[in-house]
Each structure stands twice: as structure tokens, then as C-alpha cells.
Amino acid sequence: xxxxxxxxxxxxxxxxxxxxxxxxxxxxxASVIALAQSPRLDxxxxxIRSEMTFAIRLLQRREVFAGWGEExxxxxxxxxxxxxxxxxxxxxxxxxxxxxxxxxxxLSGITAGDA
Numbered sequence: 001x002x003x004x005x006x007x008x009x010x011x012x013x014x015x016x017x018x019x020x021x022x023x024x025x026x027x028x029x030a031s032v033i034a035l036a037q038s039p040r041l042d043x044x045x046x047x048i049r050s051e052m053t054f055a056i057r058l059l060q061r062r063e064v065f066a067g068w069g070e071e072x073x074x075x076x077x078x079x080x081x082x083x084x085x086x087x088x089x090x091x092x093x094x095x096x097x098x099x100x101x102x103x104x105x106x107l108s109g110i111t112a113g114d115a
Contacts, residue, residue, distance in 0.1 A: 025056045080099060
């Protein structure tokens with residue numbers, strides 16, 4: 001997961017609104033899920049990977065349009081990783097749920113046609 005976060009950081013620095021950044025973002029999520037050591041969860045994630053990549057590309061475009069910098073784009077991922085490294089399950093769960101809530105709001109706005 002730490003390696004995936006480092007790759008995500010490099011990808012964001014190289015081009016925040018890029019397919020490479022989206023792939024690195026999805027890989028970070030896959031690496032977090034892999035920590036559960038559940039083949040069933042891994043299969044589920046694999047089944048939604050292309051949809052997740054599409055959603056991340058939409059989010060990236062919105063972030064770039066809003067003037068987000070690299071650190072803004074990585075902030076929630078860093079919070080998740082830090083909580084996992086500290087073995088703080090409650091903080092990790094809350095960080096993941098917040099990441100989902102934020103992205104759900106943004107994606108709902110995009111699909112509703114909000115500027």
C-alpha cells in the first residue's frame with residue numbers, strides 16, 4: 001500500500017488529469033483492499049475496476065477545474081494510508097467512509113449537471 005501511495009504521488013505530480021494518475025489511484029485502492037486478504041473482495045474490486053477508473057477520471061477533471069493541487073488530490077489517500085500504517089482501524093474506517101462520502105457528493109453533482 002505504501003508503494004502504491006508513492007506511485008500515486010508520482011503519477012499526480014506527472015499529470016493530475018491523466019490516465020496514469022487514474023490507474024495509480026485505482027491501484028492504491030486495490031492495494032488497500034488486498035490488505036483484507038480476501039479473494040472474494042479482490043474479485044469484487046476487479047469486477048468494478050473499469051467503472052471505478054471512469055469515476056476517478058471524472059473526479060480528476062473536476063479537481064483540476066477547481067484548481068486542486070497535487071496535495072489536495074492526495075490528501076484523503078494519505079489519511080487512509082496513515083491510519084492503516086498506525087493500525088488504527090477506527091480511523092482507517094472513518095477515512096475510507098469520508099473518502100466515499102466526498103466522492104459520492106462530487107459524482108452526484110457531476111451526474112446532476114452541476115458546473
